[in-house]
Amino acid sequence: MPVYEYRCKNCNSKVEIYLPKFTGESPLCPKCQHNSLDRIFSSFMMQKSYKDVYDNILSDSQLTRGLMNNDPRSLAEWNKKMSGGEPIAPEYQETMERMERGDMPAGPPPAEQPPAE
Numbered sequence: 853m854p855v856y857e858y859r860c861k862n863c864n865s866k867v868e869i870y871l872p873k874f875t876g877e878s879p880l881c882p883k884c885q886h887n888s889l890d891r892i893f894s895s896f897m898m899q900k901s902y903k904d905v906y907d908n909i910l911s912d913s914q915l916t917r918g919l920m921n922n923d924p925r926s927l928a929e930w931n932k933k934m935s936g937g938e939p940i941a942p943e944y945q946e947t948m949e950r951m952e953r954g955d956m957p958a959g960p961p962p963a964e965q966p967p968a969e
């Protein structure tokens with residue numbers, strides 16, 4: 853999982869925080885412990901439209917809760933939002949449809965997913 857860059861509005865430090873899991877929660881500033889971090893989006897990594905999508909996802913508490921619980925429907929919804937309405941590659945189409953039905957797709961299991969029966 854990626855390292856996220858933040859700027860602290862309290863101490864104005866630029867910090868990098870490793871988030872092992874998608875939680876939707878704002879981390880604390882490692883320097884001053886204030887919860888006033890602004891996420892910095894590298895322009896080459898994430899375009900502005902993606903940031904809007906991301907904010908939209910984070911404001912959707914039901915979706916973020918689903919992501920925390922590895923709910924396949926939430927993962928499918930997240931994929932759909934992050935793709936910004938782009939057509940899904942055909943090889944992912946079936947997987948996406950399965951996830952929308954609540955099936956976790958085969959293949960490398962997501963972290964922390966218990967083994968399927």
Ligand SMILES: [Zn+2]
Pocket residue numbers: 860861862863864865881882883884885886
């Ligand atoms: Zn700080």
